[in-house]
Amino acid sequence: MTSQRTRERMITRLREQHIGDQRVLEVMRATPRHMFVDEALAQRAYEDSSLPIGYSQTLSQPYIVARMSELLLAAGPLHSVLEIGTGSGYQTAVLAQLVERVYSVERIKPLQLRARQLLRSLRHRNIQFRHSDGGMGWDTHGPYDGIISTAAPETIPEELLMQLAPGGRLVIPVGGDIQHLQLVVRTDSGFDTEIVDQVRFVPLLGGVVK
Numbered sequence: 331m332t333s334q335r336t337r338e339r340m341i342t343r344l345r346e347q348h349i350g351d352q353r354v355l356e357v358m359r360a361t362p363r364h365m366f367v368d369e370a371l372a373q374r375a376y377e378d379s380s381l382p383i384g385y386s387q388t389l390s391q392p393y394i395v396a397r398m399s400e401l402l403l404a405a406g407p408l409h410s411v412l413e414i415g416t417g418s419g420y421q422t423a424v425l426a427q428l429v430e431r432v433y434s435v436e437r438i439k440p441l442q443l444r445a446r447q448l449l450r451s452l453r454h455r456n457i458q459f460r461h462s463d464g465g466m467g468w469d470t471h472g473p474y475d476g477i478i479s480t481a482a483p484e485t486i487p488e489e490l491l492m493q494l495a496p497g498g499r500l501v502i503p504v505g506g507d508i509q510h511l512q513l514v515v516r517t518d519s520g521f522d523t524e525i526v527d528q529v530r531f532v533p534l535l536g537g538v539v540k
């Protein structure tokens with residue numbers, strides 16, 4: 331059930347859902363999504379659904395991972411990307427194969443540790459992890475030419491906008507009960523915002539969990 335054929339079906343479905351970026355499709359074909367969830371859920375890993383990863387958090391459905399990656403990469407190759415919400419590390423793994431360096435922040439320590447261990451064992455060497463509140467961004471390594479958040483704030487934190495390089499792209503779900511995926515591009519004079527899809531993410535929370 332976690333075979334190459336099952337993965338192949340996921341890729342076919344993503345194409346039908348109008349994911350057109352070949353690089354994203356190739357990387358998702360090569361990434362063992364079943365390793366990012368509990369063994370009991372492994373056989374469902376390539377289905378078109380989000381899956382629980384513990385601590386009331388969820389791994390996004392393949393379509394959302396693909397869509398967000400595609401939006402981030404649409405203007406060309408990226409050097410450094412900040413990810414808010416490491417979670418299982420699946421989106422992190424996908425990004426690590428598409429950009430030069432990934433900086434990933436998670437507020438729940440056990441999730442961070444598990445993801446870090448898994449991504450090391452999968453030999454991704456271009457990821458740095460941090461246990462902190464990603465609402466503040468991670469200014470040490472900024473500005474970033476891409477920022478992606480897999481948790482939804484009510485409004486976009488100012489810090490994230492400030493850590494975006496000129497021409498940089500921020501992909502983020504925004505809202506409460508009703509959320510929209512937004513693409514924000516930093517221009518010479520300010521920020522251009524595009525509303526992409528209605529989505530459902532876990533909330534971006536403040537503080538950290540040890």
Ligand code: SAH
Nearest residue numbers: 415417418421436437463464480481534535
């Ligand atoms: N990208 C993840 C999705 C995990 S769900 C994956 O592929 O599995 C969103 C994650 O964001 C959760 O792990 C949650 O703990 C984390 N999160 C929520 N608010 C955060 C914050 N302020 N800083 C860092 N991480 C946060």
